Amino acid sequence: MKRLRLTVQLLFTIVTNGYLYGFLNGKIYRGSLKYACVPGLNCYSCPGAVASCPIGALQALLNQRGFQVPFAALGFFFLFGSLLGRFVCGWLCPFGLVQDLLHKIPVFQKKKRLPCHHVLKYGKYVVLVLLVCVGSMFLWGGFAKVPAFCKYLCPSGTLLGALPLLSANAALRSQAGGLFLWKLGILLAIVLLSVKVYRPFCQYLCPLGAVYGWFNRFSLVQIHWEQERCVSCMACEKACPVALSLREISRSPECIRCGKCVDACPEKCLHFSSKGRN
Amino acid sequence: MDFWKGCRQYVWTAGAVLGALFLGIGAVQGQFDVIWKKAIMICLECIGIG
Incomplete structure (x- = not known):
């Protein structure tokens, strides 16, 4: 089972991030597959990403002027959640795979949870409500609303999107400033913590985990x-x-x-x- | 008595059907175009520039 899960995680990550041209040229895929969302947290600005991120899609819909119920994003949540629940987190999420691999590094005494887990575990619901929903509806940057979770927190975007894009695209690299350093700091903190604690981002911060967690009780799997x-x-x-x-x-x-x-x-x-x- | 024990299969089926229905409504409202337009441009916020 352990080997099967790792194989599925690797294959799913490679298949859903298989646009090699993007990695080589610092560009992203612009085809019609991006009408659909993958089940896991997978930044659509990753040069290899062939589909959209469900949290990114939700924020894009909430970022529109006026309010519209984000049916398309909710549709993906209900479909993936009802069938799989948090099986998505364990088997199909690229950032979950990254944390799994980091936790295998044989340094530090491993911990399953952070202290005050019973309080901190609600952090992901706070992120979902305040950053993903409220933040994306009411936070403005210039003349447009901003996807607050992507902008201020998402480490998947930094790892899978920013680092490969900036390393291959000099024009983007020249624009990186304080915000990039902030996001890089968050990524580094999560990377280091993942070596000691099992999947800290999934357990305490991931809004997608919060959504799929609601379906766990009755999902098909x-x-x-x-x-x-x-x-x-x-x-x-x-x-x-x-x-x-x-x-x-x-x-x-x-x-x-x-x-x-x-x-x-x-x-x-x-x-x-x-x-x-x- | 566990509430979910008896009705779990109906709940996940209803959830999946509701998901398909939401996807249909989203398609009719043009929400997939919004998602696609966002997804094919480099998201500067996502990569920490915007």
Whole structure:
């Protein structure tokens, strides 16, 4: 399962960021695939990106003059969320993959959570409401509204968009200033923290994780627990990278369906299924 | 009694259908053009310049 997940993560990242011409020339893909959104957080200004970012799409719609219900973005959220829930985070998100790989670096004593996790875990909902929604509707920069989350926080945009574009495009590089340094600082902080703590951005800041978390309880893809076969050895709890209890696995908005509990169970009473929990 | 146990399959199906419906409404309202126009230009805010 571990190898399968890594393979899926790598393949999905490569396929959805496979526009090589963009990386070589410091440009981005301009074709019709960008009418659609990928399920994970994937900056559409990444030179390789062949589709749009769902959070970027939501902000683009909220940035319009007047207010319009952002049906197109909500449609992607409901579709991906109802089918997959936070399986997207665990298996299909490029920035999740980056954090997974960073956490494998064998330095520091690893931590599953930050101190005050029970408070900090709500940070992603604050980011979703204040930066993605309110910020994008009411924050103006000059004569246009700004996508506040992309502009002030998104580390995926810095890593997948800014760094490759600026390294290949001298004109853009010459314009980088204080804002770029701010975003670079955020990226560096998250990169360093990811080496010690498991997926800090996903657990505490990602607005897409907040959205998909709401769908976790009833999404099609679930981790099914056969309670009658369970010997309560708690190997699943020990293996869970986000420190969920047996009762919370699959149901909790924090479960990213990584499948480590499935691998760890000696009785094979946990498995991926569309059935859900007993 | 877990509320979700009995009705989970109906809820995710309804969610997926609602998602498809929202995508349709978004298409009719031209929202995909807005997304596409944003996505094909380098987003200066996203890369920390704008």
